[in-house]
Amino acid sequence: MQRLKAQLYQLSYLFLPLSVLVLLIVINLIKGADYFSITMVKGAFYGEIPNILFGASELVILSIGMTLVTAASQGQDIGIGASATITSAVFVLFVLNAGAVNLWTIVLTIVAGFLLSCMAGLVVGAFNGILVSVFKVQPMVATLILFMGGRSIAFMIDGKVSPILANPISNQIGTVINFTINNSKYVVPIQTPIILTAIFIVIVAVVLKKTNLRLYVESVGINPSAARLNGINPKKIIFLTFLIMGVCTAVAGFIAVNKAGRHDSVNLLKFIMMDAILAVAIGGNALSGGKFSITGSIIGAYTIEMLNRTLLRLEVEPAMIKAFKAVFIIILMVIASPVVRVFAKKVLYKAQTIVAGVTVRKTGGPNNAVVSDTDTSGKKEE
């Protein structure tokens, strides 16, 4: 019974994203009952569901990074689009200059290019990480630098053009893997980005299981001074989350540029930071840091993708969608704001006292009682 309760408790964290998801599914089904139909086109799955999975690949990866950054440093990284643009510019530059022709050398250069872009991601992450952990700049403002100037830097790396990335392997990374053996064509029915995202998720899950990342990040996010007194170095942890975010942007940029076939530093993953923040918030994670749920963020990411598509399907102007999202973020912020929280607590407390009648605490006498923070907010104790 205890275990069941514990499991239900865990699931309750996912209540928010799941309910929004359900709502969207319902709306879509109303619009057209063939929502869940999946067909095969050219040997690969096609339909609304695969499209959502395909379209959200980069978002999922970025949301995972954003979750960690938010959890540890209580802020958000708004430069992820620009960072991804920079790392993918590095990748494209390398691949194009390597000039490989043979199929296997192409694969090699792509792999090497990918690793190179990951290193670029680490550099970008370190840049942000130092500003936040050492100079104590708020994450949103520290990452503003890349937000404003990152794309120009990528443009310069591109040589001031939008280079085209067209080689058979990139094509396959962007769509589906296919190969011919003995004159029979074989196509992997699941699109490659979906597979890559799944691999990434697995890696993340392994890391969380095999290291203390979760414990450290949550401790630092909830109470950095207590974390310090237990031997954790909050600066290092915050720095680490930004490094991870950097790698996430590299992977996301890699997928995006291979999908698009060319590197457009102006439009690549534009405004994805809003979606990522929303995904994290919808995933049930507090934007003020602390405990986090990667699963929630992943579901949140797919939910946002579905939201985007639903809005388009309902023929909402694409330009308006941005406005909608802005309003939505504002609403989320309002709900999460300290003033509203205190108000909600008061209302809840009043409701509790009315229901309970007499406030007798079960555990021990007067010395055990909790004094509400609002009363003894004086900094010095008596």
Add this chain to the structure above:
Amino acid sequence: MSENILKMEGICKSFPGVKALGNVDFALRKGEIHSLMGENGAGKSTLIKVITGVYEKDAGRITLNGKLIHFKSPQEAQNMGIGTVYQEITLCPNLTVAENMFIGRGRNPFVQWKQMNEKATQLLNSLGIPARPTQELSSCSLAVQQMIAIARAVDMDCKILILDEPTSSLDEDEVNTLFELMRELKARGVGIIFITHFIEQVYKISDRITVLRNGELIGEYETSSLPQIELISKMMGKALDDEAKIKKHVPQKSDSSVPVFEAAALSSATGVRPFDFTIHKGEVNGFAGLIGSGRSESARAIFAADKVTGGEVKMKGKRVKIKAPLNAMKQGIGYLPEDRKGDGIIAELSVRDNIILALQVMKGFFKPFSRKQAEEFADEYIKKLKIKTPSTNTQIKSLSGGNQQKVILARWLLTHPEYLILDEPTRGIDVGTKVEIQKLVLKLAEDGMSLTFISSEIDEMLRTCSRLIVMKDREIVGELSGMNLTEHDVMHVIAQGGE
């Protein structure tokens, strides 16, 4: 004998579950400096907040110049002539001196600089404050800033001036300057309530002293007829009989060879004077002293919880570098912090995670305990320390204070430290748990652990410690050891120290 400006009778104030003030009387005469003293949780702050209208009292009466009053807001109190100057300067550093004196008052939508500066000059001169009205406040020293805050209160025609810890950040000369100003105001008939932890200052400046303890009035005394040692004894008071059940005194077997931990000229960024400290295996020592005397700061310096600015430490005779808590932990030192809520618990994490945290960090980033292992540890200590929690998964913030404290204790015991520092382990918890903890301390010492036990309840330390280091006003003033230590001995050392 001048009449009372302020008279408070039978003041009671409670918060959900906590009685902050019970039947407290307080009287302030015209032109007197009256010190309000008391330990942590004594109720000083609450009393002041009742006077200044921040809190509404539950019972009792307050009369101002004979008239019954009932403040509903701080604004009202201010209008009735009660001015407060807080420990942290509540002025704006970027405004001029004159502006700071007059801003926020008056309804004129326009600022008349010339008039304001003239008025300010008059005021500054009359109080002898060395500052110009057009000076930016941040260019004045802290002491002068304090005086400007007082000048503002005076100009608002305050009859009662409350000074809350005004001297904490001042050096000796600045304190004297402040006292001059206070005497000037006294001569003008202002009644001053002076709150401080510095005993010497109390004896220097105040006419009367009121002592509170645990929300109760202990007494009101003329300064000249109250010897220091009596004051200290009244502030510390007596603890409950229940704790007498603990074994009276245990002769600790001190290994007289190499001490477990040794510090020489250790100082930290918190302003504690460089101190030496040694502790041997199986020894329990305590830091005794009043609040503000620097006990916690010293303990934290040992653990490197604050930035260490000087000195060297040795662990079992070997010189070691302890720059951060992790170093201390790896050397076998543990630290239970004074502020349980702010520095101890990680509120939204489970009981299990809170218990294994320190040991886990010591083990390293890449070696997480398996869920099973963590559960075992948690269960072991839940049983050992009798922690009341619905499950190991419960968030620690839902536990009572006493049980939270036990979890933090479990956390450090799990690391099997050689030297464990407990800073106020019994504060804010029920009597039963207090007894348990003290018994536990003795048992651990018996089994060979060295402990430092810091408590505001001197009885607890007397019961458990074989050696007491006495601190006063942020430095060590003496050391007591022996079989039959009494409170009196401690208070004696405090009273005499620093002279």
Add this chain to the structure above:
Amino acid sequence: MGSMNTIKPKTRLSNSNLLFIIAGVIFVLMYGFALISFPGSFMQFQTFFDLFNLNAALIIMTLGLCIVMIVGGIDISIGAVCGLVTMACAMLLESKMGNVWGALLLALGIGIAFGVLQGYLIAYLEIQPFIITLAGLFLAQGLLTTIHKDPINVTMPAFVSLRDFKIVIPWLGTQNRLGNFIPCEIKPGVIVVVALVVLLAALMKWSRFGRNVYAVGGNSQSAMMLGINVKRTIFFTYVICGLTAGISGFVFIMTTGAGNIGNGALFEIKAIASNVIGGTLLNGGVGNLLGSPIGALTLLVINELIRAAGVQSNFQAIVSGLLLYLFIVLQSVVMSLRDRRKFKLALPPWLRLPGKKKAGNQE
């Protein structure tokens, strides 16, 4: 009176004034440098006036932002609001009901609406200004592209005459290539700038509200204890900022005559940089409204220099950003030298991490 030490210290310059003077000096230096390097263009008076003529909108929004920054906040939506206003006014003017006064009211209305909404969320609900105004930026951009995607050239006669209106200064002028003397001209936008500078500077120096703004920016906790209504003060700074953003939108379209999606883009970072260069500390509490136009002019001169040197305009945003960081460091150095403190990067409250608890418990 007593044995008190009544030797009064010499009054030193206030921080605000010091930074203002530094800003002025730097501007003169920059302009002097420009005069020397490119005498051809910079020697002409028209160039100086053009700095105002063409950039009136930027300077106006900088003024409102200055007030918000002094109170310790930030508003990064102003550029987008400006752009939104230009498009909205253009649409109104080109429609049958359009008239100039209506457009002006619309501009003010939009500006105030953003100011009120953002001000309320920031001041009363205590949400971080950065997030709110970032959302405001996206909201304004979204609305902008929604209401009309293509540029609208305003052809309404009354407006066109307003746009073409200029004040001619007969005795100052330049010789153009044909040898004709062309007197200097000042566009109406400049008049708005001057009026606003005078008005707002007076507000900040001589009104209770203005001093309250400084107080809240210096130490909002203290300000509250001193009896100032902090929330209301903060609220109104955002309203003023929104208002100036609206006015700047109107002036913008008055200068260029067209509503365009790109209008006002990246203005906010230029505005922030202008304020910082002009002597407003990011920390809050320190700043001089008169410094903002000077800072803006300095920034513009530097941009001109860079452009004349052949660098792409693409980089103007990066240049502004770099200047901004340079000046923040400079200010921090100056401040810490003044107070003989350890060097601390002067960062405002909305920039810092929300510190839950400081290590180092006081007993």
